[in-house]
Each structure stands twice: as C-alpha cells, then as structure tokens.
Amino acid sequence: MDRRSLLTAGLVAFLVVDLVLVVLALRSVAVPASGTPAPSGGSESRTVEPSQTPSRRPTPSPSTETTEASRPAVAPAVRVIAGVDGAVVWALDVGRCGDPGAVHVSTDGGRRWSTETAPGGLTRLRPADAERAFAVGGDDDCAFRLWDTADSAASWSEPRSAATAWGRDPEDPTLVHVPGGETGTPCRRSAEVLDLAGLGNGVASVACSDGTLRSTDDGGASWRTAGSVDGLAALALTGPGVGALAALDDGCDGVRVLVVADGEIGDGQCVGDERPRAGRVGLSLDAEGAWLVAGDSVLRAGTTDLATADFAVTGQWPRD
Structure with missing residues (x-):
C-alpha cells in the first residue's frame, strides 16, 4: 500500500x-443514569418519586383536630344569681374560706343593688323574698356552715350546722357537701363541680366540667349521668329532670339556654352575642320566668317557655 x-x-x-x-x-x-426515560418538555405533568430522606410530619390543621384548648372554657361558678320573681333578685359573689364574697339584693330587676359582705365563703344562696334568705359555705376555719338573714343581707345569724344542706365545697371544686354532713365527688375522673341544684329529700344534680349532668336520689350515696352538653356551665332545676341548663359552646357567641323536660335535654336557644368569661354564668328559675347572668349582664325572661323566650338585659352585675 x-x-x-x-x-x-x-x-x-x-x-x-x-x-x-x-x-x-x-x-x-x-x-438518565437511573434508566428512566427523560421527561419531554411542555406542560406534561410528571410523577415525583417520594424522597428517601425523612421529612417533617405535617402539623394537623386546627379545623380537623380537636384539642383541649379549642374546647369551650368552663369553671366553677363565681357568680350566682337567685331570683324570687320578675323584680326581686339576689346575687352572690362566691367566696372562699377566710375570704368572704358579697351578697347583693335588687328589688327593681337588677337596675339598682344593695351590697353587703357575706358572712363566710358562700357557695350557695336561696332567697325566699326580698328580705329573707339562707346561704351555705365555709367559715374562717373552712367548716361547712349555714347562715340566714331576714333583712336583705344586712345582718346574718350565727353560723350553725349545715348537715341538712347541699352545697359546693368552698375550697375543693371536686367536692360537694351532702345531707348528713359528709362530702362526695359526684363528677367522674376528678372533673370539677361547676354548679349545684339541691332539690331536697336526698335529690340533687350537678353540672360537671366534663360536660355531664350528674344526679342523685339517695343523698349522694351514688350518682348517675343524666345527660351531656358541650360546654355545660350552669343549671337551674325545679325538680328531678325538670328545669334549664346554660352552656358555652362553639355554635353560640353568647350563652346557650337549654330546656330540660322529663329528663330530656332540648336544643335550646342562643342568648346574647358576647361570650362571658368562664365561671361568670348563672341561671335561676321562678314561677314567672328566668334570670340569667352572662358576664357583667343580668338578663330576664318573662315566661317559663325558655325554648323561645326573649331574654332582655335588665341590669349589670353589681359592683362592690
């Protein structure tokens, strides 16, 4: 070549x-090195393979997860209202042992109040008219006692045994005093007692912080669940399974008032448009209607048909 x-x-x-x-x-x-065909250009979507490295667990959305913080706040009643009729109403700032609250009386539907220092750490008040009432609570030594007045709380009798009375304990919110001088825990799993209705003859009901309504008919020897309400805050009963409840729930900006009849709890109605602070909700029934305390407002319904009653503000919570 x-x-x-x-x-x-x-x-x-x-x-x-x-x-x-x-x-x-x-x-x-x-x-590509992986052997997978390379994607073409344009708007064609592609499947992204999951990462092989650990990723942070997404935080659950508040709208899909129920937390303790999202539940309506409730607390044992620190404001108690007790009506006699459409004009006469008593009010109690709940006290503690050695730290008495105050008792207030109005004869004009809550527009004007007379105010007196309570004789002890009162937790329950039952008036008969504008002058007479009895109350129970703890004395300076935290012994459970009963007092009565005949001059609109200007003076009180000497404290005496409250062995025949029902009442919330002034120091331990899980306890109630039952007839016979003993104490008991009506709510389950150490839930607090928010409000109490003593109906005599060994019969009573309590509102518990877990939303349950608990009742007894044997003087507190045993308790049963009579119902459950989201945000249950207060109760007012005129007999076993008859009366009304007050609740703070997410579906109402104010206070929900529910009717109790024949042991059944109705749907109720939303009253007001401002959520009161926990513990500042109270309810009372009389022969002519109902009284409701919601925060600083005192409201009156002039009918016993609370399912549709109009609650009107008649006054403000009394100031010391």
Whole structure:
C-alpha cells in the first residue's frame, strides 16, 4: 500500500471513531443514569418519586383536630344569681374560706343593688323574698356552715350546722357537701363541680366540667349521668329532670339556654352575642320566668317557655 492509501485509510478510521464517540455522547444525554426515560418538555405533568430522606410530619390543621384548648372554657361558678320573681333578685359573689364574697339584693330587676359582705365563703344562696334568705359555705376555719338573714343581707345569724344542706365545697371544686354532713365527688375522673341544684329529700344534680349532668336520689350515696352538653356551665332545676341548663359552646357567641323536660335535654336557644368569661354564668328559675347572668349582664325572661323566650338585659352585675 502506498503512502497516499495509508493516509486515506487513517482518515476513514478517525472518522469512524469520532462518529462512535458522538453516538455514545448523545445516548448519555438522552438516558438518565437511573434508566428512566427523560421527561419531554411542555406542560406534561410528571410523577415525583417520594424522597428517601425523612421529612417533617405535617402539623394537623386546627379545623380537623380537636384539642383541649379549642374546647369551650368552663369553671366553677363565681357568680350566682337567685331570683324570687320578675323584680326581686339576689346575687352572690362566691367566696372562699377566710375570704368572704358579697351578697347583693335588687328589688327593681337588677337596675339598682344593695351590697353587703357575706358572712363566710358562700357557695350557695336561696332567697325566699326580698328580705329573707339562707346561704351555705365555709367559715374562717373552712367548716361547712349555714347562715340566714331576714333583712336583705344586712345582718346574718350565727353560723350553725349545715348537715341538712347541699352545697359546693368552698375550697375543693371536686367536692360537694351532702345531707348528713359528709362530702362526695359526684363528677367522674376528678372533673370539677361547676354548679349545684339541691332539690331536697336526698335529690340533687350537678353540672360537671366534663360536660355531664350528674344526679342523685339517695343523698349522694351514688350518682348517675343524666345527660351531656358541650360546654355545660350552669343549671337551674325545679325538680328531678325538670328545669334549664346554660352552656358555652362553639355554635353560640353568647350563652346557650337549654330546656330540660322529663329528663330530656332540648336544643335550646342562643342568648346574647358576647361570650362571658368562664365561671361568670348563672341561671335561676321562678314561677314567672328566668334570670340569667352572662358576664357583667343580668338578663330576664318573662315566661317559663325558655325554648323561645326573649331574654332582655335588665341590669349589670353589681359592683362592690
């Protein structure tokens, strides 16, 4: 082979090798190392493989997860209202042992009040008229006692045994005093007693902080669940399974008032448009209607049909 032929053969070999290298380079671009075909351009969607590295667990949305903080806040009643009729109403700022609250009396539907220092750490008040009432609570030594007044709380009798009375304990919110001088825990799993209705003859009901209504008919020897209400805050009963409840729930901006009849709890109605602070809800029934305390407002319904009654603000909670 002459020199010219050798040069021609070498050039051809170089071109063949160069072509092979170009083809290999194009294959390395068109096919990823994983062997998965490369996506084409344009708007075509692609499936993203899950990452093999640990990722943070997403925080549940508040709208789909129920937490303790999202539940309506309730607390043992620190404001108690006790009506006699459409004009006469008593009010109690609940006290503690050695730290008496105050007793207030109004004869004009809550527009004006007379205020007197309570004789002890009162937790329950039962008036008969504008002058007479009895109350129970703890004395300075936290002994459970009963007092009565005949001059609109201006003066009180000497404290005496409250062994025949029902009442919330002035120090321990899980306890109630039952007839016979003993104490008991009516609510389950250490729930607090928010409000109490003593109905005599060993019969009583309590509102518990877990939303249950608990009742007894054997003087507190045993308690049963008589119902459950979201945000239950207060109760007012005129007999076993008859009366009304007050609740703070997410479906009402104010206070929900529910009727209790024949042991059944109705749907009730939403009263007001401002949520009161926990513990500042009270309810009282009389022969002519109902009284409701919601925060600083005192409201009156002039009918016993509370399912549709109009509650009107008649006054403000009394100031010391």
